[in-house]
Amino acid sequence: MGSEQNPLLVSKIGIIGAGISGIAAAKELRAYKPFVFEATDSIGGVWKHCSYNSTKLQSLRCDYEFSDYPWPERDNMNFPSHLEILEYLHSYANHFDVMKLIHFNTKVVEIRLVRDRETIDYGTLLPGQPVWKVAVKTNQSETLEWYAFEFLVICIGKYGDIPKMPEFPQNKGPEVFKGKVMHSLEYCKLDKEAATELVRGKKAIVVGYKKSGIDLAMECAEANQGPEGQPCTMVKYAVSKFVESYLTWKLPLDKYGLRPEHPFLEDYASCQMAILPENFFEEADKGTIRFKRAFKWWFWDGGIEFEDNTKLEADIVFLSTGFDGKKKLKTILPEPFRSLLEYPSGLMPLYRATIHPLIPNMAFVGYIESVANLHSAELRCKWLSGLMDGLFKLPSVEKMLEDTTKEIKVMKSTTRFYKRHCISTYSINHDDEICEDMGWASWRKKSWIAELFSPYTSQDYEEHK
Ligand SMILES: Cc1cc2nc3c(=O)[nH]c(=O)nc-3n(C[C@H](O)[C@H](O)[C@H](O)COP(=O)(O)OP(=O)(O)OC[C@H]3O[C@@H](n4cnc5c(N)ncnc54)[C@H](O)[C@@H]3O)c2cc1C
Numbered sequence: 001m002g003s004e005q006n007p008l009l010v011s012k013i014g015i016i017g018a019g020i021s022g023i024a025a026a027k028e029l030r031a032y033k034p035f036v037f038e039a040t041d042s043i044g045g046v047w048k049h050c051s052y053n054s055t056k057l058q059s060l061r062c063d064y065e066f067s068d069y070p071w072p073e074r075d076n077m078n079f080p081s082h083l084e085i086l087e088y089l090h091s092y093a094n095h096f097d098v099m100k101l102i103h104f105n106t107k108v109v110e111i112r113l114v115r116d117r118e119t120i121d122y123g124t125l126l127p128g129q130p131v132w133k134v135a136v137k138t139n140q141s142e143t144l145e146w147y148a149f150e151f152l153v154i155c156i157g158k159y160g161d162i163p164k165m166p167e168f169p170q171n172k173g174p175e176v177f178k179g180k181v182m183h184s185l186e187y188c189k190l191d192k193e194a195a196t197e198l199v200r201g202k203k204a205i206v207v208g209y210k211k212s213g214i215d216l217a218m219e220c221a222e223a224n225q226g227p228e229g230q231p232c233t234m235v236k237y238a239v240s241k242f243v244e245s246y247l248t249w250k251l252p253l254d255k256y257g258l259r260p261e262h263p264f265l266e267d268y269a270s271c272q273m274a275i276l277p278e279n280f281f282e283e284a285d286k287g288t289i290r291f292k293r294a295f296k297w298w299f300w301d302g303g304i305e306f307e308d309n310t311k312l313e314a315d316i317v318f319l320s321t322g323f324d325g326k327k328k329l330k331t332i333l334p335e336p337f338r339s340l341l342e343y344p345s346g347l348m349p350l351y352r353a354t355i356h357p358l359i360p361n362m363a364f365v366g367y368i369e370s371v372a373n374l375h376s377a378e379l380r381c382k383w384l385s386g387l388m389d390g391l392f393k394l395p396s397v398e399k400m401l402e403d404t405t406k407e408i409k410v411m412k413s414t415t416r417f418y419k420r421h422c423i424s425t426y427s428i429n430h431d432d433e434i435c436e437d438m439g440w441a442s443w444r445k446k447s448w449i450a451e452l453f454s455p456y457t458s459q460d461y462e463e464h465k
Contacts, residue, residue, distance in 0.1 A: 007114075007133045007146035011035040012126050013388075014134060014147060015101075016108045016332075017155035019045020021366030021377040023089060024066070025153045026098040028381040029388065035147065036098075037136060039107035039161075043093055044086045050160035050185065050323075051082035052215055053192040054222075054277065064374045066092055067462040106145075108156075110135040111332050114148055120360045122397055125388060126150045131361040153363045153384065155377075156332075158325030160185065166207070166321055172298035172305075177317065179303070184212045184320040196223040202230055203313055205304060207297070208320025209236040216318055218277045221288035233290045233312055235297060235304070347411065349404035352434060354380045357400035370430075375458040379434055382463070386438045431461070 002008030011033055015025050018038035022045075026036050042048045047055075056079040057064055061071040064085070069092045071080075080088070093099050114130045121127065130148035137144060163183040168174075174181040190198065196219075204220045206213050213234060220232035283289045296307040303314035330338050340358045341348050351357055353368040353376070363384050370376045386392060394400065432442035 001143070002146040002148075004133070004135070004144075004146050007130070007148035009130065009148055012150045013153065014132070014149035014151075015153045015155060016134070017045065017157060017366075018043040018102050018104075019047075019155060019157050019366065020089065020374050021045075021155035021157070021381075022153075023093050023098055023102075024374075024378045024381040025155055025363075025365055025384065026101050027092075027096045028378075028385040029153070030096065030098060030101065031385075032388065034101055034153070035149070036102040037106045037108050037134070038102050038104050041104045042086075043099075043102065044089050045157050046159050047082045047085045047089065050188050052184075052188060052212075052219055053195060054215055054219055055082040056080065056277075057082075057085055058211065059372060062457055062459075063372050065458050066374065066378055067458045067460075069095060070459070105139040107137045108134045108332055109137050109144065110334070111152065112334050113337075117360075122360045123394055125361060125394075127361075151361045151363070151388070153365060154329070155365045156328055157366055158328075158369075159323045162324040162328045162331075163319070164322040164324045165319065168298050172300075174299055174317075176301055177299040177303070177314075178301050179314055180316045181299075182316065182318055184208070184216055184318060185323070187216065187318060195219060199223045199232075199316065201228050202315035203303075204230070204232040204316050204318065205235060205312060205314045206232060206318045206320055207235045207304075208318075208322070209234065210320070210322070212322075213318075213320035214280065215277060216320055217289050218280060218283065221283040221286075224288055229288060230315075231288055231290050233292055233314075235292045235294055235312075345405070345408045345412075347408050349401065349408060351394070351400040351404055352380065352383060352437070353430065354384060355394060355400065357397045357404060372458065375461070378458065379431060379461055382461075383434045383438060391439065392437050435461075 013029055013032045013034040015022050015029070015034045015036040018026070018036055022036055022038065023043055026034055040049060058079065061076060061080055062074045065071055065074065071088055093102075111132055111134050114133050120131060127150060129150065131150055132152050133146055133148040134152070135144040135146055163185045165183070187195065187198075199220045200223045202224075204217075206217045206220065208216075217232050217234045224230050224232065280289070284291070292306070292312065294306040294308070297304050299305070299317075300311060303312045304317060305311045326341065329341065333341070337356075337359045340356065343349065343358065348364070348367060349356060350364055350367060354363050354365060356362065356364065365380055365384070366373070366377050368376060387394065395403075435442040
């Protein structure tokens with residue numbers, strides 16, 4: 001067993017996390033036999049641990065697909081369920097024989113630099129001696145196991161694991177409420193029967209306006225059909241970013257006070273679009289789903305109260321208030337790197353959306369978002385593999401900082417909601433740069449006509465095109 005003084009040397013490259021980012025990294029770097037740590041007993045990340053029974057992909061299969069591993073029914077226009085996504089991911093991992101690289105129930109709890117920071121050459125990614133050591137907690141033992149690596153790929157995801165909880169004035173938090181309060185992460189753990197049982201016949205409130213809130217309200221409505229059914233009220237407590245992805249003229253947004261207060265493009269530019277479940281507005285018409293707009297809210301013993309002095313009664317309040325991905329990352333990274341995560345602008349500066357210019361021998365996959373997250377992660381893993389193989393080199397730290405600072409400026413100018421690292425409005429440019437680094441043609445179609453008229457999909461990024 002590896003101790004802190006004598007960590008195990010099992011591979012040059014360590015990968016942390018086995019969601020789509022981690023399995024894509026393992027597949028692309030498999031020549032190096034990377035050692036993959038996965039905290040849970042399964043691959044798939046959010047699709048396994050952060051999905052409701054009704055969660056579906058918001059993209060079509062062909063837009064959420066590995067470039068060299070098509071979905072079995074890729075032209076099926078139905079959005080696949082989270083279980084179908086898991087099946088696809090398992091099939092991919094088995095096909096490329098990456099399961100053997102993954103070590104389940106191994107949670108990385110701490111990362112430390114092995115060497116003196118001043119002596120590290122940031123440009124040498126595999127220097128022949130360990131740069132990082134990681135402490136791992138397993139199910140079998142209370143004692144931490146230590147491993148050392150020359151390079152680490154961080155794929156722990158931005159969602160799940162750590163819920164983001166709202167803050168309340170004194171004596172107005174969940175402790176004063178007589179009913180039940182549950183974060184959506186906890187609700188994800190329930191099977192269909194338990195979830196239905198929990199909400200059937202109960203007055204529910206869902207606080208949150210994004211996809212997880214919308215789906216949760218829909219599940220509450222479905223469990224509350226018939227005369228015994230109780231309504232579920234969705235509370236949108238911030239500027240509405242609701243359903244702009246649907247054409248406003250087609251939907252009864254005004255009727256339900258849901259017309260967005262900002263242009264559609266801003267949501268697209270901040271990757272905040274949500275696809276509504278079928279029958280959502282039918283449930284609203286029936287009154288099983290209701291809406292309340294509010295900027296401030298807090299608990300009273302019977303439910304929640306708003307700044308306009310109105311009160312809503314509830315048996316159960318769901319907090320669909322998101323996750324703290326930054327905290328998850330900060331918990332394992334050591335200082336001074338932890339403090340550098342948001343340098344210089346509040347957003348994580350990542351060169352080619354993968355390398356933090358000031359953190360040596362480490363890559364981050366799954367931290368930028370686009371309208372096709374799987375493709376973004378996979379292409380960056382291919383790029384990383386080219387980098388490891390020495391096909392091209394990283395520019396200087398100064399150049400990487402200059403590039404990332406410029407990119408963040410552009411991101412901020414396209415949307416007020418720039419807190420997510422979202423490249424949706426310029427992902428093609430991003431992909432072009434990645435292709436050029438790898439020595440690939442950035443025009444990836446077979447003909448001019450196709451280049452002009454057919455949309456890009458992940459299959460256009462299969463190797464050797
Ligand atoms: C409900 C929901 C719906 C979504 N829908 C879409 C969609 O329709 N389209 C789209 O493009 N994107 C969607 N996304 C975004 C989604 O997060 C990405 O598409 C993608 O699945 C993220 O994969 P990942 O591997 O980067 O992270 P994750 O899936 O979060 O995987 C991270 C993995 O790391 C493991 N891990 C975490 N910490 C540690 C540790 N310390 N040690 C070891 N292992 C660790 C976790 O257990 C997990 O398995 C959705 C997200 C959610 C939550």
